[in-house]
Amino acid sequence: MSQNTDHLIEKQLDSETVYEGSFITVTVQTVELPNGKLAKRDVVLHPGAVTVLAITADDKILLVNQFRKATNRLLIETPAGKLEPGEDPLTSAKRELEEETGYQAAEWKHFSSFYTSPGFADELMHSYIATDLTKSQQNLDDDEFLDVLHVSAEEAEQMVQDGRIADAKTIALIYWWLRERAREGK
Known part of the structure; x- marks a missing residue:
């Protein structure tokens, strides 16, 4: 179903930069x-970002618990990060x-991608599903502090329901995972 949507477009006439930070511009x-x-x-x-739903061989997902200053609270999330300039999203996700x-x-x-x-x-965030995991070496950035959680489907769903998981990207990926598990009869 194709229709002309030109009547919805806003035409940019001017743009003024009011702030330039380490990775965002306002x-x-x-x-x-x-x-x-x-x-x-x-x-x-x-610059864009990535997030990963990593599923272990024993059918658990890896989540990270970290403090997010913008919300002033700990958030449980799928592993994620920003893209470096010109970086391929899959390379960033890995x-x-x-x-x-x-x-x-x-x-x-x-x-x-959403x-x-x-x-x-x-x-624009690019999301990936990662499987066939092997243990390697955690290598956090100097300003990064987090705990890694191994969470079952039931635990993940309960954490969303009771508000322990309040991050939209994580909720979306968890519900995709739950739907896929239901399709597989798990």
């Missing part, structure tokens, strides 16, 4: 709306899995 953009009126849009420019969990995977499947907060940010 801009205020002036746009012309489809009705001809002008509006301002605050936009966070982000690096992040090993750095954060100390595991490597022989099998990789791209799950989905915008994390399209109302104000252009961050």
Whole structure:
């Protein structure tokens, strides 16, 4: 079903950088709306990121528990990280899995790419399913502190239900995993 959507497009007229950080840039953009009126849009420019649902041979997933200053709380998440400039997402996913969990995977499947907060940010996150894991060496960044958790399907579902897992990318991947397990009769 193809239809013309040109009547929905906002035309950017101007962009002012108001902040440049170590990996994000914040801009205020002036746009012309489809009705001809002008509006301002605050936009966070982000290099993109990856996340990995790593499934062990005993059918558990690897999650990380770490403090996230933006939320001012500990969050349980799938291993994740930002893309380096020009980096291939799969290369980044492999690096992040090993750095954060100390595991490597022989099998990789791209799950989905999605915008994390399209109302104000252009961050595109690439998610992967990793299987056939082998223990390697955890190699955290100097400013990274986390615990690795091995979680069963039942535990993961309960953690989402009771709010211990409140991260959207992690919830999406867990529910995909639960659906796949149900299809397989597990």
